[in-house]
Amino acid sequence: MLNVSLYLRITKTELLLMKFLKNNLPLSLFTIILLLVFGACENQPKDLTPWKSIFNGTSFDGWSIKGGTAEYEIRDGIIVGKTVYNTPNTFLTTDMLYGDFILELDYMVDSTMNSGIQIRSNSLPHYRNGTVHGYQIEIDPSERAWSAGIYDEQRRGWLCTLEDNPKAQKAFKQNSWNHYRIEAIGDTLKTWINGVSAAHLIDDKTAKGFIGLQVHSIGKDKKEGTEIKWKNVNILTDSLYKYSKKSDLKPVITKNALTISEKESGYHMLWDGTSTAGWRGARLEEFPEEGWVINNGELTVLASGGEESSAGGDIVTKEVFGNFELQVDFKLTKGANSGIKYYVNTDINKGPGSSIGLEYQILDDAVHPDAKLGNHEGSRTIASLYDLIMAHPDKPVKPIGEWNHARIVSDSAHVEHWLNGMKVLEYERGSAMYKKLVAESKYKVWPNFGEAKEGHILLQDHGDLVSFKNIKIKPIIN
Numbered sequence: 295m296l297n298v299s300l301y302l303r304i305t306k307t308e309l310l311l312m313k314f315l316k317n318n319l320p321l322s323l324f325t326i327i328l329l330l331v332f333g334a335c336e337n338q339p340k341d342l343t344p345w346k347s348i349f350n351g352t353s354f355d356g357w358s359i360k361g362g363t364a365e366y367e368i369r370d371g372i373i374v375g376k377t378v379y380n381t382p383n384t385f386l387t388t389d390m391l392y393g394d395f396i397l398e399l400d401y402m403v404d405s406t407m408n409s410g411i412q413i414r415s416n417s418l419p420h421y422r423n424g425t426v427h428g429y430q431i432e433i434d435p436s437e438r439a440w441s442a443g444i445y446d447e448q449r450r451g452w453l454c455t456l457e458d459n460p461k462a463q464k465a466f467k468q469n470s471w472n473h474y475r476i477e478a479i480g481d482t483l484k485t486w487i488n489g490v491s492a493a494h495l496i497d498d499k500t501a502k503g504f505i506g507l508q509v510h511s512i513g514k515d516k517k518e519g520t521e522i523k524w525k526n527v528n529i530l531t532d533s534l535y536k537y538s539k540k541s542d543l544k545p546v547i548t549k550n551a552l553t554i555s556e557k558e559s560g561y562h563m564l565w566d567g568t569s570t571a572g573w574r575g576a577r578l579e580e581f582p583e584e585g586w587v588i589n590n591g592e593l594t595v596l597a598s599g600g601e602e603s604s605a606g607g608d609i610v611t612k613e614v615f616g617n618f619e620l621q622v623d624f625k626l627t628k629g630a631n632s633g634i635k636y637y638v639n640t641d642i643n644k645g646p647g648s649s650i651g652l653e654y655q656i657l658d659d660a661v662h663p664d665a666k667l668g669n670h671e672g673s674r675t676i677a678s679l680y681d682l683i684m685a686h687p688d689k690p691v692k693p694i695g696e697w698n699h700a701r702i703v704s705d706s707a708h709v710e711h712w713l714n715g716m717k718v719l720e721y722e723r724g725s726a727m728y729k730k731l732v733a734e735s736k737y738k739v740w741p742n743f744g745e746a747k748e749g750h751i752l753l754q755d756h757g758d759l760v761s762f763k764n765i766k767i768k769p770i771i772n
Contacts, residue, residue, distance in 0.1 A: 412506030442492030
């Protein structure tokens with residue numbers, strides 16, 4: 295007896311073939327063929343994964359459009375995106391935010407297009423006025439063939455390419471439906487294209503965000519109205535380790551390492567993630583024997599009662615820097631105080647305490663009393679130019695125990711402080727306004743404070759537990 299569910303899945307072409315065979319073969323032989331076919335179907339492994347669809351096939355309920363003005367429509371239960379001129383990248387995004395998940399979907403893309411699937415992505419007012427940013431699983435029908443590679447949209451650029459993965463490059467099917475499997479579990483992202491391992495990334499930049507379907511912007515050399523289609527968009531959010539698959543690839547690890555674009559732009563690591571190479575005590579020839587520990591790729595100053603430089607003391611780079619762009623990830627504990635100083639001269643202050651320099655303040659504003667002190671109101675809060683200029687009051691600060699990203703850009707006299715992708719202050723070293731601020735501060739006793747052409751980078755020991763990682767710098771050459 296035929297299995298009804300199998301019978302219902304038979305296509306029109308298969309029915310015509312069966313009719314032809316029935317009319318042209320002896321009944322006994324036809325029956326044997328039929329039994330063999332359906333017996334084979336019955337023995338096929340069934341996907342028992344409890345998938346949930348995030349697209350209902352009839353409406354865009356639960357989805358929103360962000361970025362540009364490309365067009366999306368639903369056609370026969372399929373999402374269809376179409377390119378338009380004079381618009382930036384456009385994204386059809388889930389209203390729900392997803393952290394850990396396994397996602398599978400099918401897509402068909404025109405050979406002239408570029409697209410992608412956004413995961414753990416966000417659109418935040420403080421970040422480039424709401425620009426969509428985050429991990430993108432690439433859709434690339436070009437000769438490069440990096441489909442299912444991992445790109446960091448509007449942030450760090452390429453994280454995992456396919457240039458060393460020819461098997462995955464060849465797995466993409468032009469002008470046909472392609473199948474993606476995307477796993478995002480903890481700090482691990484894995485992708486497959488048509489069953490072939492494509493990318494394996496260890497990265498903790500973003501833990502949660504929306505899923506988005508991209509229609510890329512086009513130039514006048516491209517045809518308007520070119521289409522990309524998506525269907526069978528299914529997700530799993532429970533029992534992920536049970537259903538997770540092993541990747542065939544060695545993972546790309548971004549912790550304490552440079553991304554592809556950072557290497558190309560001239561960055562180098564200021565701390566290697568494992569040793570004290572390149573660093574020393576601010577008042578020592580070597581690295582402090584106590585007060586600082588290195589563990590799991592994190593450089594941590596230990597708590598010692600909240601007294602400034604009471605244990606190991608501040609540490610500085612052995613190298614000095616002039617114009618530069620510096621990036622540092624830092625993690626605070628409750629009530630903690632620290633700082634990143636630049637243009638530091640370790641010979642200025644012969645007495646106890648920190649070496650003197652311009653300081654990017656690191657502070658638990660909600661608890662530490664310094665947040666209410668300073669020469670100017672708020673000038674000792676997180677990301678401020680310590681005691682001189684307050685950071686933007688609406689700055690994006692991560693909760694205690696999570697990593698924040700500091701970026702300091704110093705190009706000639708112009709200096710910028712950034713926090714988690716937002717520029718929170720800027721100033722001109724040596725300007726009349728700057729000199730006035732210094733004259734009104736505790737720094738007035740040091741002639742030409744903060745105006746040196748070059749100096750050390752310093753991480754402060756203020757007696758509180760604070761951790762650092764991903765410390766990297768790019769010299770700016772004018």
